[in-house]
Amino acid sequence: MFGFAIFIILPLIGAFFCYLIKDLRIQFIASLLIAVLHIGLSLLVFLGIYHAQLPTFFSIDSLSKFFLLILSNVYFWVVLISFSYLKRPVIAKAEEGKKFYFLLLNFYLASNSAAMLSDHFGMYWVAAEATTLSVAPLIYFYRNEEALEAMWKYLFLVSVGIAFAFIGILLLTLSAKGTMLEGKQLFFWEFIHNAAKLNPIWLKASFIFIFVGLSTKIGIAPMHSGDIDATSNAPSPIAALMSGSLRLTALLGVMRIFQIIRPTSSYEFAKIIIVVGALLSLFVAFVFMFKVNNYKRMLAYSSVEHLGLISLGLGIGGLAFIGALYHAIYNSIAKVVLFLTAGNIHSAYKSREVGKITSVLTRLPKTGWLFLLSFLAISGIPPFGIFFSEIKIFEGILFSDKPYLLAFVMFFLLFVFINMGKIILTMLYKKNDDETLQVEPERFELINVVAILLLILLTVIAVASPEIIYRNIINITKDFGMNL
Amino acid sequence: MGNVLSILFCLSLFYVSVTSRVKAYVAVLRIQGVILSVLMLIPFLYNFSIFGIILPATLILVKVFLIPRYINKVIIDLDIKRRIEPTIQQMTFLPLVIASVIVIFLVSNILSQYTEMDVIPFASGFSAIVIGIYIIMFRKKLIVHVCGFLILENGIFLFGTAVASELPMMIELGTLLDVFVVVFLMGIALNRISSTLEGFEVTHLGRLKD
Numbered sequence: 001m002f003g004f005a006i007f008i009i010l011p012l013i014g015a016f017f018c019y020l021i022k023d024l025r026i027q028f029i030a031s032l033l034i035a036v037l038h039i040g041l042s043l044l045v046f047l048g049i050y051h052a053q054l055p056t057f058f059s060i061d062s063l064s065k066f067f068l069l070i071l072s073n074v075y076f077w078v079v080l081i082s083f084s085y086l087k088r089p090v091i092a093k094a095e096e097g098k099k100f101y102f103l104l105l106n107f108y109l110a111s112n113s114a115a116m117l118s119d120h121f122g123m124y125w126v127a128a129e130a131t132t133l134s135v136a137p138l139i140y141f142y143r144n145e146e147a148l149e150a151m152w153k154y155l156f157l158v159s160v161g162i163a164f165a166f167i168g169i170l171l172l173t174l175s176a177k178g179t180m181l182e183g184k185q186l187f188f189w190e191f192i193h194n195a196a197k198l199n200p201i202w203l204k205a206s207f208i209f210i211f212v213g214l215s216t217k218i219g220i221a222p223m224h225s226g227d228i229d230a231t232s233n234a235p236s237p238i239a240a241l242m243s244g245s246l247r248l249t250a251l252l253g254v255m256r257i258f259q260i261i262r263p264t265s266s267y268e269f270a271k272i273i274i275v276v277g278a279l280l281s282l283f284v285a286f287v288f289m290f291k292v293n294n295y296k297r298m299l300a301y302s303s304v305e306h307l308g309l310i311s312l313g314l315g316i317g318g319l320a321f322i323g324a325l326y327h328a329i330y331n332s333i334a335k336v337v338l339f340l341t342a343g344n345i346h347s348a349y350k351s352r353e354v355g356k357i358t359s360v361l362t363r364l365p366k367t368g369w370l371f372l373l374s375f376l377a378i379s380g381i382p383p384f385g386i387f388f389s390e391i392k393i394f395e396g397i398l399f400s401d402k403p404y405l406l407a408f409v410m411f412f413l414l415f416v417f418i419n420m421g422k423i424i425l426t427m428l429y430k431k432n433d434d435e436t437l438q439v440e441p442e443r444f445e446l447i448n449v450v451a452i453l454l455l456i457l458l459t460v461i462a463v464a465s466p467e468i469i470y471r472n473i474i475n476i477t478k479d480f481g482m483n484l
Numbered sequence: 485m486g487n488v489l490s491i492l493f494c495l496s497l498f499y500v501s502v503t504s505r506v507k508a509y510v511a512v513l514r515i516q517g518v519i520l521s522v523l524m525l526i527p528f529l530y531n532f533s534i535f536g537i538i539l540p541a542t543l544i545l546v547k548v549f550l551i552p553r554y555i556n557k558v559i560i561d562l563d564i565k566r567r568i569e570p571t572i573q574q575m576t577f578l579p580l581v582i583a584s585v586i587v588i589f590l591v592s593n594i595l596s597q598y599t600e601m602d603v604i605p606f607a608s609g610f611s612a613i614v615i616g617i618y619i620i621m622f623r624k625k626l627i628v629h630v631c632g633f634l635i636l637e638n639g640i641f642l643f644g645t646a647v648a649s650e651l652p653m654m655i656e657l658g659t660l661l662d663v664f665v666v667v668f669l670m671g672i673a674l675n676r677i678s679s680t681l682e683g684f685e686v687t688h689l690g691r692l693k694d
Contacts, residue, residue: 057655122651126658133665140673145680149689152626152673159666160620160633166640166659167613174647177599185652199599229692291694 003052003060006041007068007117010034011110018103027102028083035072035079038109042072047468059119059189062475063259066325067252068116070332074244075109077336077450078237084446085237088347093143100137108134108241115249121169121186124253125162131249132158132217135242139234150233157226161216165253168209172257175202191260200266207270210257211277217250219304220277220311221284231300232352236343239296243303243339244332251307251328255314262481274315279408281308286412289419294352295345298423299338302378305416306331312409313393317482320396323389325473330377330385333458337374337451341367344447345427354423358432364442368428370451375424377458379417384455385462485526486645490608493519493642494585497608497615500635501581502574505566506559509631510552516612516638517547523645539653546660551634551667558671559627562678569624569685577622584618585611605646612639624685626677630670637663 014034018027044050045060046069052060060068082105086098111130118124132155140151169186176182179197181190191198212223219227227247231239254274261270285305292298306327313324344367349357361368377384390413397406461469477484493516500512524540558564570577585607592607616636620629644651651659674684681688 057652120655122655122659126655126662129659129662129666133662133669136669140676146691148673148676148680149691152670152677152689153692155666155669155673156629156633160617160636163633163636163640167643170640170644170647174599174601177601177647201595202599233692288694293694297694 001053001055003041003045003050004054004058006037007052007113008110010037011106011113015103015106015110018106022099024086024098024102025083028079028086031079031082031102031106034106034109035076038113039069039072039076042069045069046472054117057120057123058114058117060117061119062472062479063252063255064116064119066472066476067248067328068113070248070329071109071112071116071245074241074332074336075105075112077454078241078244079105081340081447081450082237085235085343090142091144094141097137097141097143101141104134104138105241108138112245112249116252119188121172121188121256124256125166125169128165128214128217128249128253129159129162131246132162135230135234135238135246138238139230141235141238142233147233150229154226154230157223158216161213161223164213165210166213168206168211168213168257171202171206171209172198172260175199175206177202188256188259195260195263198260198264200264203261203264204266204269207257207261207266208273211254211270211273214250214253215277218247218254218311219281219300219307221280221304221308224281224284224304228297228300228304231303232294232296236339236346239299239343240336240339243299243335247303247307248328248332251310254311258314259480271315271317274311275402275405278308278312278315279405281305281311282409282412282416286415289416292419292423293354295354295357295423295427296339296342296352298354298420299335299342302338302416302420303331303335305413306335306378309390309393309409309413312405313396316393316396316400316402316405318396318400318484320393320400321477321480321482322473322484323392323394323396325476326392326469327386327389329461329469330389330458333454333461334374334378334384334386337370337454337458338378340447340451341371341374344445345371354427357427358430359428361428366442366444366448370448370455372424372428373455374451375420377455379420380413383459383463385458388462388465486523486602487604489519489523490602490605490642490646493638494608494611497585497612497635498578498581500619501578501615504568504570504574506564506568506625506628506631507556507566509568509628510555510559513555513631513634513638514548514552516635517544517552520547520638520641523642536653539656542657542660546664547638550664554667554671555627555630558674562627562675562684564625564627564684568628570622571624572622577618581615581618584614588614602646605642609639609641609643609646612636612642615639624687626674626684626686629686630667630674633670634663634667 011034017030045052046065111127115127136151136155140147175198181194215223231242281304285301288301310324310327313320348364380386380390496512496515521540521544588610589607592603596603613636616632619632678684
């Protein structure tokens, strides 16, 4: 029960504590302590040093401990910089939002951990919906019109999407009619072991509902719009949290149903749906990168692109599947750096419009260089990890039964890279004629330190390629019944 | 008994398709809450247990009292006008609803030949899901969208009873709590929208685009 206490109960207590204690600094210290304990235990569980005993509806397998570590990592860095972020001046109305910031973050950690550790579809659903509820008020942090609209759209679209996922879960029950699973609980493992006996029609219907429903949260096209609005209008740490971990929580739900469907005759069907959704996401990112004029929306579209790429790898299988799991790690780290540095730019320029951002390298040299490096990281430039994971995904596609897909993927990614590059380089280098360059030297803030550390981490994981990560990923592929 | 209640539930969907008053939507939500609660209480006529009554009791509390009251409060506080402001004519909406319900019932009947299930609750539940989506699509007022979402949720609940999914009580309570909090947050957001954006129709939400 110690594991359960640290992963779920403690963040809940933390949320309650933050409700009682109004001092922001104490809230921060408590939340950081919880985050440290969470990442420490996640790491011990991941390394196999500690075997957590969890109550009914929760268990740990290779997939959940993999995703849990990604969540812990992203959450830790986000909490670490949150206090310095909150000290930045905001409009008077937004001061009110600070009061609930750490409370909601702790609640997010509890619900997201519950979703990742659940081994029951019902529990997963409840926890995944709770993550939406914890994030939605955080999107409205700035208390402006755009944030309000984004919060409403996110809350509404994701709630309807999650309701669809619930229909999928009910259809899964229906697929078990007449089998030994009838009347039993919706435990993942029971379904995975008896997948061959499930009714294929209902299983396919269940997959479609769960995939489409959770796509609103993952950001898979064409259900991505709420997610884009939310990510681009939320404060940077929250956007980082959403891009780095929340989308993966929803992806986990899709992976669970995909795991069930894999040994059945419906596998090809599910594969096609995932691949089509993934390609559509890449296409959407490709198209919108041409017209986007808000750099945070650009980063949100980049998330759509990368989640599309991860989904594509999962759908294709084999080496691409391994690449997709590596990509999940690297993307989560790179997105934190991108959003945090973009947050610095937003704080300095008070605008998200690309046209209003000029000479970042002169005005904010540290942030500017880090922003440039994180752009190179997310674009798959070596030695950053994404280069290696993308190579694996490409290789997987090339040696699959659909090698021609690689041409589309490369085409889309090339133009995304060119357009993103154009926007970012304009922001960094373009000089404004009217500008009177009387700039104060940029202070070296904690966010910059975190960004440097994360970029180093991104490189070290890729270059050192720790055996433990590889072994865990291989175990996941085995759980999915893949022979490599 | 289950079939009779499901048909009543289905009739409430027709009512909601023809009415043009916002308050009628809330009344329908209340009626649907009662129907679902009675449906949950039927098994207790034969096999009573104190522990098992918690879920139907919570269902009544949340779906019949708390949520409708809260929505009514939002309507009064924001002084939302009575009309629902449809985007299509009522005389187009009703045939659309009827045609959808007929198709759903026919398809459910065909599907029931392959899988054992209660056709009437199944089809009624699914009809509510589809009509909930229609309401969200074809109405302008955001409060009516919330009602559409709740009708969709009620449909899922009925649908769940039709496929005889037995979720543990803790999880059922969790789903109810989640739905309640969603509605609560939507209420708060609506309040802010009415004061910040000076309106509560979907047309007021057009700032975020590329």
